[in-house]
Amino acid sequence: MRIEFTGEYAALMGGYVAFRQNLGFVMPESSQRWLRHMADLLYTMPLISEVIDMERAEAIASRREGESDVTRQSRFVVLRQFCLYLNRIGVGAYVPPAGQVRARSEFVPRIVSEREMARIIEVAEGKALRWPPMVLKILWCTGIRIGEAAALTVGDFHRKDRSLYVAHAKSDRSRIVPVSESLAVDLGEYVDARVPGGDSCRWLFPGRDPGSHRSKVAIGNRLRGIYREARVLTDEGRPIRTHDIRHSFAIATLEKMVEQGRDVYVTLPLLSAFMGHANICDTEYYLRFLPSAHRALVEQEAPISHAVFGDGAL
Structure with a gap:
Protein backbone atom coordinates (compact mmCIF):
# COMPACT_ATOMS: atom_id res chain seq x y z
CA MET A 1 0.00 0.00 0.00
CA ARG A 2 1.30 3.46 -0.89
CA ILE A 3 0.19 6.46 1.17
CA GLU A 4 -0.62 9.66 -0.69
CA PHE A 5 1.50 12.62 0.42
CA THR A 6 0.28 16.21 0.25
CA GLY A 7 1.86 19.60 0.78
CA GLU A 8 5.20 21.13 -0.05
CA TYR A 9 7.25 17.94 0.38
CA ALA A 10 4.82 15.54 -1.29
CA ALA A 11 6.94 15.08 -4.44
CA LEU A 12 10.10 14.29 -2.44
CA MET A 13 8.33 11.87 -0.09
CA GLY A 14 6.45 10.14 -2.89
CA GLY A 15 9.59 9.98 -5.01
CA TYR A 16 11.52 8.34 -2.16
CA VAL A 17 8.84 5.69 -1.62
CA ALA A 18 8.72 4.93 -5.35
CA PHE A 19 12.54 4.78 -5.48
CA ARG A 20 12.73 2.22 -2.65
CA GLN A 21 9.93 0.10 -4.09
CA ASN A 22 11.50 0.13 -7.57
CA LEU A 23 14.68 -1.24 -5.99
CA GLY A 24 12.65 -4.14 -4.60
CA PHE A 25 12.50 -2.94 -1.01
CA VAL A 26 9.31 -3.08 1.02
CA MET A 27 8.01 0.24 2.36
CA PRO A 28 5.67 -0.69 5.20
CA GLU A 29 2.73 1.59 5.86
CA SER A 30 4.26 2.50 9.23
CA SER A 31 7.40 3.84 7.51
CA GLN A 32 5.28 5.89 5.13
CA ARG A 33 3.31 7.32 8.05
CA TRP A 34 6.61 8.36 9.67
CA LEU A 35 7.55 10.10 6.41
CA ARG A 36 4.25 11.95 6.44
CA HIS A 37 4.83 13.01 10.05
CA MET A 38 8.30 14.18 9.01
CA ALA A 39 6.79 16.28 6.21
CA ASP A 40 4.29 17.82 8.65
CA LEU A 41 7.13 18.70 11.03
CA LEU A 42 9.26 20.23 8.26
CA TYR A 43 6.28 22.30 7.11
CA THR A 44 6.24 24.10 10.49
CA MET A 45 9.90 25.15 10.12
CA PRO A 46 11.29 28.10 8.11
CA LEU A 47 12.49 27.36 4.57
CA ILE A 48 16.24 26.85 4.16
CA SER A 49 18.48 25.79 1.28
CA GLU A 50 18.86 22.32 2.74
CA VAL A 51 15.63 20.39 3.18
CA ILE A 52 17.03 18.81 6.33
CA ASP A 53 19.99 20.22 8.25
CA MET A 54 21.52 18.92 11.47
CA GLU A 55 19.12 20.85 13.71
CA ARG A 56 16.07 19.57 11.85
CA ALA A 57 17.39 16.01 11.78
CA GLU A 58 17.87 16.08 15.54
CA ALA A 59 14.36 17.49 16.03
CA ILE A 60 12.84 14.76 13.85
CA ALA A 61 14.85 12.01 15.57
CA SER A 62 14.09 13.21 19.10
CA ARG A 63 12.08 10.83 21.25
CA ARG A 64 8.32 11.25 21.29
CA GLU A 65 6.41 11.01 24.53
CA GLY A 66 5.95 7.35 25.48
CA GLU A 67 7.96 6.12 22.48
CA SER A 68 9.95 2.88 22.80
CA ASP A 69 13.62 2.57 21.82
CA VAL A 70 12.71 0.18 19.00
CA THR A 71 10.15 2.55 17.45
CA ARG A 72 12.51 5.51 17.72
CA GLN A 73 15.30 3.53 16.05
CA SER A 74 12.95 2.51 13.22
CA ARG A 75 11.98 6.16 12.67
CA PHE A 76 15.66 7.14 12.67
CA VAL A 77 16.46 4.57 9.97
CA VAL A 78 13.70 6.00 7.76
CA LEU A 79 15.02 9.54 8.35
CA ARG A 80 18.60 8.59 7.49
CA GLN A 81 17.62 6.67 4.34
CA PHE A 82 15.47 9.59 3.19
CA CYS A 83 18.41 12.01 3.67
CA LEU A 84 20.67 9.71 1.64
CA TYR A 85 18.05 9.70 -1.11
CA LEU A 86 17.87 13.52 -1.10
CA ASN A 87 21.62 13.74 -1.62
CA ARG A 88 21.41 11.15 -4.37
CA ILE A 89 18.96 13.29 -6.36
CA GLY A 90 20.92 16.47 -5.76
CA VAL A 91 18.83 17.98 -2.96
CA GLY A 92 20.94 19.11 -0.03
CA ALA A 93 20.40 17.24 3.22
CA TYR A 94 22.36 16.46 6.36
CA VAL A 95 22.80 12.68 6.80
CA PRO A 96 22.85 11.72 10.49
CA PRO A 97 25.54 9.17 11.40
CA ALA A 98 24.56 5.52 11.31
CA GLY A 99 23.93 4.11 14.76
CA GLN A 100 23.20 7.50 16.31
CA VAL A 101 19.96 6.07 17.69
CA ARG A 102 20.06 2.47 18.90
CA ALA A 103 17.49 0.32 20.65
CA ARG A 104 18.80 -1.33 23.77
CA SER A 105 17.28 -4.58 24.91
CA GLU A 106 18.21 -6.79 27.84
CA PHE A 107 15.71 -9.43 26.77
CA VAL A 108 16.99 -13.02 26.78
CA PRO A 109 14.76 -15.64 25.12
CA ARG A 110 13.79 -18.81 26.98
CA ILE A 111 15.51 -21.62 25.06
CA VAL A 112 13.42 -24.79 24.75
CA SER A 113 15.29 -28.09 24.76
CA GLU A 114 14.43 -31.10 22.59
CA ARG A 115 13.26 -32.98 25.68
CA GLU A 116 10.97 -30.12 26.71
CA MET A 117 9.54 -29.85 23.21
CA ALA A 118 8.87 -33.58 23.15
CA ARG A 119 6.96 -33.16 26.41
CA ILE A 120 4.94 -30.26 24.97
CA ILE A 121 3.97 -32.24 21.87
CA GLU A 122 3.10 -35.28 23.99
CA VAL A 123 0.69 -33.18 26.08
CA ALA A 124 -0.82 -31.64 22.92
CA GLU A 125 -1.34 -35.05 21.30
CA GLY A 126 -3.21 -36.21 24.38
CA LYS A 127 -5.93 -33.63 23.74
CA ALA A 128 -9.02 -34.03 21.57
CA LEU A 129 -8.09 -31.19 19.21
CA ARG A 130 -5.87 -32.26 16.30
CA TRP A 131 -4.54 -28.89 15.19
CA PRO A 132 -2.40 -27.84 18.24
CA PRO A 133 0.17 -30.66 17.88
CA MET A 134 0.38 -29.94 14.14
CA VAL A 135 1.06 -26.25 14.75
CA LEU A 136 3.70 -27.12 17.34
CA LYS A 137 5.48 -29.55 15.00
CA ILE A 138 5.55 -26.93 12.23
CA LEU A 139 6.94 -24.26 14.56
CA TRP A 140 9.59 -26.57 16.04
CA CYS A 141 10.73 -28.08 12.74
CA THR A 142 10.75 -24.94 10.58
CA GLY A 143 11.17 -21.97 12.94
CA ILE A 144 8.47 -19.96 11.16
CA ARG A 145 6.51 -17.33 13.07
CA ILE A 146 3.19 -18.18 14.70
CA GLY A 147 1.39 -15.69 12.45
CA GLU A 148 2.93 -17.33 9.38
CA ALA A 149 1.78 -20.76 10.53
CA ALA A 150 -1.73 -19.47 11.22
CA ALA A 151 -2.05 -18.13 7.66
CA LEU A 152 -0.94 -21.32 5.86
CA THR A 153 -3.32 -22.80 3.32
CA VAL A 154 -3.49 -26.39 2.12
CA GLY A 155 -1.98 -25.21 -1.16
CA ASP A 156 1.03 -23.78 0.67
CA PHE A 157 2.10 -27.32 1.55
CA HIS A 158 3.91 -28.99 -1.36
CA ARG A 159 4.19 -32.72 -0.69
CA LYS A 160 6.33 -33.54 -3.68
CA ASP A 161 8.92 -30.88 -2.91
CA ARG A 162 8.51 -31.26 0.86
CA SER A 163 8.18 -27.53 1.43
CA LEU A 164 5.91 -24.81 2.78
CA TYR A 165 5.27 -21.55 0.94
CA VAL A 166 5.10 -18.67 3.42
CA ALA A 167 3.34 -15.86 1.57
CA HIS A 168 3.46 -12.14 2.37
CA ALA A 169 4.95 -12.59 5.83
CA LYS A 170 6.63 -9.91 7.95
CA SER A 171 7.65 -6.86 5.85
CA ASP A 172 5.63 -8.44 3.01
CA ARG A 173 8.36 -11.03 2.36
CA SER A 174 7.51 -14.43 0.89
CA ARG A 175 9.75 -17.48 1.03
CA ILE A 176 9.87 -21.26 0.57
CA VAL A 177 10.69 -23.27 3.69
CA PRO A 178 11.89 -26.90 3.32
CA VAL A 179 10.39 -29.45 5.72
CA SER A 180 11.77 -32.75 6.94
CA GLU A 181 10.45 -36.06 5.68
CA SER A 182 8.78 -36.85 9.01
CA LEU A 183 7.04 -33.47 9.16
CA ALA A 184 5.90 -33.88 5.54
CA VAL A 185 4.34 -37.24 6.43
CA ASP A 186 2.55 -35.78 9.47
CA LEU A 187 1.34 -32.78 7.45
CA GLY A 188 0.10 -35.03 4.67
CA GLU A 189 -1.88 -37.18 7.11
CA TYR A 190 -3.29 -34.06 8.78
CA VAL A 191 -4.43 -32.59 5.45
CA ASP A 192 -5.96 -35.88 4.30
CA ALA A 193 -7.94 -36.20 7.52
CA ARG A 194 -9.04 -32.57 7.82
CA VAL A 195 -9.44 -31.52 4.18
CA PRO A 196 -10.76 -34.41 2.06
CA GLY A 197 -9.96 -33.71 -1.58
CA GLY A 198 -7.16 -31.35 -0.59
CA ASP A 199 -8.82 -28.04 -1.56
CA SER A 200 -5.75 -25.83 -1.96
CA CYS A 201 -7.62 -22.68 -0.88
CA ARG A 202 -8.66 -24.09 2.50
CA TRP A 203 -6.85 -22.92 5.62
CA LEU A 204 -4.67 -25.48 7.37
CA PHE A 205 -5.98 -24.11 10.65
CA PRO A 206 -9.47 -22.74 9.98
CA GLY A 207 -11.11 -20.36 12.44
CA ARG A 208 -14.62 -20.40 13.82
CA ASP A 209 -15.92 -17.86 11.31
CA PRO A 210 -16.47 -19.24 7.79
CA GLY A 211 -13.56 -18.48 5.49
CA SER A 212 -11.23 -17.35 8.28
CA HIS A 213 -8.12 -18.91 9.76
CA ARG A 214 -7.30 -19.09 13.44
CA SER A 215 -5.63 -15.93 14.64
CA LYS A 216 -2.16 -16.04 16.13
CA VAL A 217 -3.66 -14.76 19.39
CA ALA A 218 -6.15 -17.65 19.54
CA ILE A 219 -3.41 -20.16 18.73
CA GLY A 220 -1.07 -18.64 21.29
CA ASN A 221 -3.72 -18.74 24.02
CA ARG A 222 -4.41 -22.42 23.34
CA LEU A 223 -0.73 -23.35 23.28
CA ARG A 224 -0.01 -21.44 26.48
CA GLY A 225 -2.18 -23.88 28.43
CA ILE A 226 -0.25 -26.77 26.89
CA TYR A 227 3.09 -25.24 27.91
CA ARG A 228 1.80 -24.84 31.45
CA GLU A 229 0.57 -28.44 31.62
CA ALA A 230 3.89 -29.69 30.23
CA ARG A 231 5.70 -27.63 32.90
CA VAL A 232 7.81 -25.78 30.36
CA LEU A 233 8.02 -22.46 32.14
CA THR A 234 10.17 -19.36 32.45
CA ASP A 235 12.31 -18.63 35.52
CA GLU A 236 9.36 -16.60 36.82
CA GLY A 237 7.08 -19.64 36.61
CA ARG A 238 5.08 -18.44 33.60
CA PRO A 239 4.47 -20.50 30.44
CA ILE A 240 7.03 -19.85 27.70
CA ARG A 241 6.12 -17.60 24.78
CA THR A 242 5.41 -19.36 21.51
CA HIS A 243 8.02 -17.11 19.86
CA ASP A 244 10.63 -18.75 22.12
CA ILE A 245 10.25 -21.86 19.95
Whole structure:
Protein backbone atom coordinates (compact mmCIF):
# COMPACT_ATOMS: atom_id res chain seq x y z
CA MET A 1 0.00 0.00 0.00
CA ARG A 2 1.30 3.46 -0.89
CA ILE A 3 0.19 6.46 1.17
CA GLU A 4 -0.62 9.66 -0.69
CA PHE A 5 1.50 12.62 0.42
CA THR A 6 0.28 16.21 0.25
CA GLY A 7 1.86 19.60 0.78
CA GLU A 8 5.20 21.13 -0.05
CA TYR A 9 7.25 17.94 0.38
CA ALA A 10 4.82 15.54 -1.29
CA ALA A 11 6.94 15.08 -4.44
CA LEU A 12 10.10 14.29 -2.44
CA MET A 13 8.33 11.87 -0.09
CA GLY A 14 6.45 10.14 -2.89
CA GLY A 15 9.59 9.98 -5.01
CA TYR A 16 11.52 8.34 -2.16
CA VAL A 17 8.84 5.69 -1.62
CA ALA A 18 8.72 4.93 -5.35
CA PHE A 19 12.54 4.78 -5.48
CA ARG A 20 12.73 2.22 -2.65
CA GLN A 21 9.93 0.10 -4.09
CA ASN A 22 11.50 0.13 -7.57
CA LEU A 23 14.68 -1.24 -5.99
CA GLY A 24 12.65 -4.14 -4.60
CA PHE A 25 12.50 -2.94 -1.01
CA VAL A 26 9.31 -3.08 1.02
CA MET A 27 8.01 0.24 2.36
CA PRO A 28 5.67 -0.69 5.20
CA GLU A 29 2.73 1.59 5.86
CA SER A 30 4.26 2.50 9.23
CA SER A 31 7.40 3.84 7.51
CA GLN A 32 5.28 5.89 5.13
CA ARG A 33 3.31 7.32 8.05
CA TRP A 34 6.61 8.36 9.67
CA LEU A 35 7.55 10.10 6.41
CA ARG A 36 4.25 11.95 6.44
CA HIS A 37 4.83 13.01 10.05
CA MET A 38 8.30 14.18 9.01
CA ALA A 39 6.79 16.28 6.21
CA ASP A 40 4.29 17.82 8.65
CA LEU A 41 7.13 18.70 11.03
CA LEU A 42 9.26 20.23 8.26
CA TYR A 43 6.28 22.30 7.11
CA THR A 44 6.24 24.10 10.49
CA MET A 45 9.90 25.15 10.12
CA PRO A 46 11.29 28.10 8.11
CA LEU A 47 12.49 27.36 4.57
CA ILE A 48 16.24 26.85 4.16
CA SER A 49 18.48 25.79 1.28
CA GLU A 50 18.86 22.32 2.74
CA VAL A 51 15.63 20.39 3.18
CA ILE A 52 17.03 18.81 6.33
CA ASP A 53 19.99 20.22 8.25
CA MET A 54 21.52 18.92 11.47
CA GLU A 55 19.12 20.85 13.71
CA ARG A 56 16.07 19.57 11.85
CA ALA A 57 17.39 16.01 11.78
CA GLU A 58 17.87 16.08 15.54
CA ALA A 59 14.36 17.49 16.03
CA ILE A 60 12.84 14.76 13.85
CA ALA A 61 14.85 12.01 15.57
CA SER A 62 14.09 13.21 19.10
CA ARG A 63 12.08 10.83 21.25
CA ARG A 64 8.32 11.25 21.29
CA GLU A 65 6.41 11.01 24.53
CA GLY A 66 5.95 7.35 25.48
CA GLU A 67 7.96 6.12 22.48
CA SER A 68 9.95 2.88 22.80
CA ASP A 69 13.62 2.57 21.82
CA VAL A 70 12.71 0.18 19.00
CA THR A 71 10.15 2.55 17.45
CA ARG A 72 12.51 5.51 17.72
CA GLN A 73 15.30 3.53 16.05
CA SER A 74 12.95 2.51 13.22
CA ARG A 75 11.98 6.16 12.67
CA PHE A 76 15.66 7.14 12.67
CA VAL A 77 16.46 4.57 9.97
CA VAL A 78 13.70 6.00 7.76
CA LEU A 79 15.02 9.54 8.35
CA ARG A 80 18.60 8.59 7.49
CA GLN A 81 17.62 6.67 4.34
CA PHE A 82 15.47 9.59 3.19
CA CYS A 83 18.41 12.01 3.67
CA LEU A 84 20.67 9.71 1.64
CA TYR A 85 18.05 9.70 -1.11
CA LEU A 86 17.87 13.52 -1.10
CA ASN A 87 21.62 13.74 -1.62
CA ARG A 88 21.41 11.15 -4.37
CA ILE A 89 18.96 13.29 -6.36
CA GLY A 90 20.92 16.47 -5.76
CA VAL A 91 18.83 17.98 -2.96
CA GLY A 92 20.94 19.11 -0.03
CA ALA A 93 20.40 17.24 3.22
CA TYR A 94 22.36 16.46 6.36
CA VAL A 95 22.80 12.68 6.80
CA PRO A 96 22.85 11.72 10.49
CA PRO A 97 25.54 9.17 11.40
CA ALA A 98 24.56 5.52 11.31
CA GLY A 99 23.93 4.11 14.76
CA GLN A 100 23.20 7.50 16.31
CA VAL A 101 19.96 6.07 17.69
CA ARG A 102 20.06 2.47 18.90
CA ALA A 103 17.49 0.32 20.65
CA ARG A 104 18.80 -1.33 23.77
CA SER A 105 17.28 -4.58 24.91
CA GLU A 106 18.21 -6.79 27.84
CA PHE A 107 15.71 -9.43 26.77
CA VAL A 108 16.99 -13.02 26.78
CA PRO A 109 14.76 -15.64 25.12
CA ARG A 110 13.79 -18.81 26.98
CA ILE A 111 15.51 -21.62 25.06
CA VAL A 112 13.42 -24.79 24.75
CA SER A 113 15.29 -28.09 24.76
CA GLU A 114 14.43 -31.10 22.59
CA ARG A 115 13.26 -32.98 25.68
CA GLU A 116 10.97 -30.12 26.71
CA MET A 117 9.54 -29.85 23.21
CA ALA A 118 8.87 -33.58 23.15
CA ARG A 119 6.96 -33.16 26.41
CA ILE A 120 4.94 -30.26 24.97
CA ILE A 121 3.97 -32.24 21.87
CA GLU A 122 3.10 -35.28 23.99
CA VAL A 123 0.69 -33.18 26.08
CA ALA A 124 -0.82 -31.64 22.92
CA GLU A 125 -1.34 -35.05 21.30
CA GLY A 126 -3.21 -36.21 24.38
CA LYS A 127 -5.93 -33.63 23.74
CA ALA A 128 -9.02 -34.03 21.57
CA LEU A 129 -8.09 -31.19 19.21
CA ARG A 130 -5.87 -32.26 16.30
CA TRP A 131 -4.54 -28.89 15.19
CA PRO A 132 -2.40 -27.84 18.24
CA PRO A 133 0.17 -30.66 17.88
CA MET A 134 0.38 -29.94 14.14
CA VAL A 135 1.06 -26.25 14.75
CA LEU A 136 3.70 -27.12 17.34
CA LYS A 137 5.48 -29.55 15.00
CA ILE A 138 5.55 -26.93 12.23
CA LEU A 139 6.94 -24.26 14.56
CA TRP A 140 9.59 -26.57 16.04
CA CYS A 141 10.73 -28.08 12.74
CA THR A 142 10.75 -24.94 10.58
CA GLY A 143 11.17 -21.97 12.94
CA ILE A 144 8.47 -19.96 11.16
CA ARG A 145 6.51 -17.33 13.07
CA ILE A 146 3.19 -18.18 14.70
CA GLY A 147 1.39 -15.69 12.45
CA GLU A 148 2.93 -17.33 9.38
CA ALA A 149 1.78 -20.76 10.53
CA ALA A 150 -1.73 -19.47 11.22
CA ALA A 151 -2.05 -18.13 7.66
CA LEU A 152 -0.94 -21.32 5.86
CA THR A 153 -3.32 -22.80 3.32
CA VAL A 154 -3.49 -26.39 2.12
CA GLY A 155 -1.98 -25.21 -1.16
CA ASP A 156 1.03 -23.78 0.67
CA PHE A 157 2.10 -27.32 1.55
CA HIS A 158 3.91 -28.99 -1.36
CA ARG A 159 4.19 -32.72 -0.69
CA LYS A 160 6.33 -33.54 -3.68
CA ASP A 161 8.92 -30.88 -2.91
CA ARG A 162 8.51 -31.26 0.86
CA SER A 163 8.18 -27.53 1.43
CA LEU A 164 5.91 -24.81 2.78
CA TYR A 165 5.27 -21.55 0.94
CA VAL A 166 5.10 -18.67 3.42
CA ALA A 167 3.34 -15.86 1.57
CA HIS A 168 3.46 -12.14 2.37
CA ALA A 169 4.95 -12.59 5.83
CA LYS A 170 6.63 -9.91 7.95
CA SER A 171 7.65 -6.86 5.85
CA ASP A 172 5.63 -8.44 3.01
CA ARG A 173 8.36 -11.03 2.36
CA SER A 174 7.51 -14.43 0.89
CA ARG A 175 9.75 -17.48 1.03
CA ILE A 176 9.87 -21.26 0.57
CA VAL A 177 10.69 -23.27 3.69
CA PRO A 178 11.89 -26.90 3.32
CA VAL A 179 10.39 -29.45 5.72
CA SER A 180 11.77 -32.75 6.94
CA GLU A 181 10.45 -36.06 5.68
CA SER A 182 8.78 -36.85 9.01
CA LEU A 183 7.04 -33.47 9.16
CA ALA A 184 5.90 -33.88 5.54
CA VAL A 185 4.34 -37.24 6.43
CA ASP A 186 2.55 -35.78 9.47
CA LEU A 187 1.34 -32.78 7.45
CA GLY A 188 0.10 -35.03 4.67
CA GLU A 189 -1.88 -37.18 7.11
CA TYR A 190 -3.29 -34.06 8.78
CA VAL A 191 -4.43 -32.59 5.45
CA ASP A 192 -5.96 -35.88 4.30
CA ALA A 193 -7.94 -36.20 7.52
CA ARG A 194 -9.04 -32.57 7.82
CA VAL A 195 -9.44 -31.52 4.18
CA PRO A 196 -10.76 -34.41 2.06
CA GLY A 197 -9.96 -33.71 -1.58
CA GLY A 198 -7.16 -31.35 -0.59
CA ASP A 199 -8.82 -28.04 -1.56
CA SER A 200 -5.75 -25.83 -1.96
CA CYS A 201 -7.62 -22.68 -0.88
CA ARG A 202 -8.66 -24.09 2.50
CA TRP A 203 -6.85 -22.92 5.62
CA LEU A 204 -4.67 -25.48 7.37
CA PHE A 205 -5.98 -24.11 10.65
CA PRO A 206 -9.47 -22.74 9.98
CA GLY A 207 -11.11 -20.36 12.44
CA ARG A 208 -14.62 -20.40 13.82
CA ASP A 209 -15.92 -17.86 11.31
CA PRO A 210 -16.47 -19.24 7.79
CA GLY A 211 -13.56 -18.48 5.49
CA SER A 212 -11.23 -17.35 8.28
CA HIS A 213 -8.12 -18.91 9.76
CA ARG A 214 -7.30 -19.09 13.44
CA SER A 215 -5.63 -15.93 14.64
CA LYS A 216 -2.16 -16.04 16.13
CA VAL A 217 -3.66 -14.76 19.39
CA ALA A 218 -6.15 -17.65 19.54
CA ILE A 219 -3.41 -20.16 18.73
CA GLY A 220 -1.07 -18.64 21.29
CA ASN A 221 -3.72 -18.74 24.02
CA ARG A 222 -4.41 -22.42 23.34
CA LEU A 223 -0.73 -23.35 23.28
CA ARG A 224 -0.01 -21.44 26.48
CA GLY A 225 -2.18 -23.88 28.43
CA ILE A 226 -0.25 -26.77 26.89
CA TYR A 227 3.09 -25.24 27.91
CA ARG A 228 1.80 -24.84 31.45
CA GLU A 229 0.57 -28.44 31.62
CA ALA A 230 3.89 -29.69 30.23
CA ARG A 231 5.70 -27.63 32.90
CA VAL A 232 7.81 -25.78 30.36
CA LEU A 233 8.02 -22.46 32.14
CA THR A 234 10.17 -19.36 32.45
CA ASP A 235 12.31 -18.63 35.52
CA GLU A 236 9.36 -16.60 36.82
CA GLY A 237 7.08 -19.64 36.61
CA ARG A 238 5.08 -18.44 33.60
CA PRO A 239 4.47 -20.50 30.44
CA ILE A 240 7.03 -19.85 27.70
CA ARG A 241 6.12 -17.60 24.78
CA THR A 242 5.41 -19.36 21.51
CA HIS A 243 8.02 -17.11 19.86
CA ASP A 244 10.63 -18.75 22.12
CA ILE A 245 10.25 -21.86 19.95
CA ARG A 246 11.43 -19.82 16.95
CA HIS A 247 14.44 -18.56 18.94
CA SER A 248 15.19 -22.13 19.99
CA PHE A 249 15.05 -23.34 16.38
CA ALA A 250 17.56 -20.68 15.28
CA ILE A 251 19.98 -21.44 18.09
CA ALA A 252 19.72 -25.22 17.62
CA THR A 253 20.36 -24.80 13.87
CA LEU A 254 23.45 -22.66 14.48
CA GLU A 255 24.69 -25.11 17.10
CA LYS A 256 24.38 -27.92 14.58
CA MET A 257 26.33 -25.91 12.00
CA VAL A 258 29.16 -25.42 14.50
CA GLU A 259 29.19 -29.12 15.41
CA GLN A 260 29.46 -29.97 11.70
CA GLY A 261 32.51 -27.74 11.41
CA ARG A 262 30.87 -25.17 9.16
CA ASP A 263 31.91 -21.53 9.13
CA VAL A 264 29.03 -19.89 10.99
CA TYR A 265 29.47 -16.51 9.30
CA VAL A 266 29.33 -18.14 5.86
CA THR A 267 26.12 -20.01 6.67
CA LEU A 268 24.39 -17.14 8.49
CA PRO A 269 22.89 -15.71 5.25
CA LEU A 270 21.28 -19.09 4.54
CA LEU A 271 19.64 -19.21 7.95
CA SER A 272 18.64 -15.55 7.63
CA ALA A 273 16.80 -16.26 4.36
CA PHE A 274 15.29 -19.45 5.79
CA MET A 275 13.83 -17.55 8.76
CA GLY A 276 12.65 -14.59 6.71
CA HIS A 277 14.83 -12.01 8.42
CA ALA A 278 14.97 -8.64 6.67
CA ASN A 279 18.53 -8.07 7.92
CA ILE A 280 21.31 -10.56 8.62
CA CYS A 281 21.97 -8.66 11.86
CA ASP A 282 18.70 -10.12 13.14
CA THR A 283 20.19 -13.59 12.64
CA GLU A 284 23.62 -12.68 13.96
CA TYR A 285 21.92 -11.81 17.27
CA TYR A 286 21.70 -15.52 18.08
CA LEU A 287 25.46 -16.04 18.03
CA ARG A 288 25.80 -14.66 21.55
CA PHE A 289 23.87 -17.66 22.87
CA LEU A 290 26.37 -20.16 21.43
CA PRO A 291 29.40 -20.89 23.65
CA SER A 292 30.45 -23.46 21.05
CA ALA A 293 30.45 -20.78 18.36
CA HIS A 294 32.78 -18.66 20.47
CA ARG A 295 35.14 -21.64 20.86
CA ALA A 296 35.02 -22.35 17.12
CA LEU A 297 35.82 -18.73 16.25
CA VAL A 298 38.80 -18.75 18.63
CA GLU A 299 40.08 -21.97 17.04
CA GLN A 300 39.63 -20.53 13.53
CA GLU A 301 41.60 -17.41 14.50
CA ALA A 302 44.36 -19.34 16.31
CA PRO A 303 46.73 -19.61 13.28
CA ILE A 304 46.40 -15.86 12.61
CA SER A 305 46.95 -15.00 16.28
CA HIS A 306 50.04 -17.23 16.36
CA ALA A 307 51.45 -15.59 13.23
CA VAL A 308 50.89 -12.09 14.61
CA PHE A 309 51.69 -12.53 18.30
CA GLY A 310 53.69 -15.76 18.44
CA ASP A 311 53.52 -17.81 21.63
CA GLY A 312 54.07 -14.91 24.01
CA ALA A 313 51.34 -13.54 26.22
CA LEU A 314 50.26 -9.95 25.84
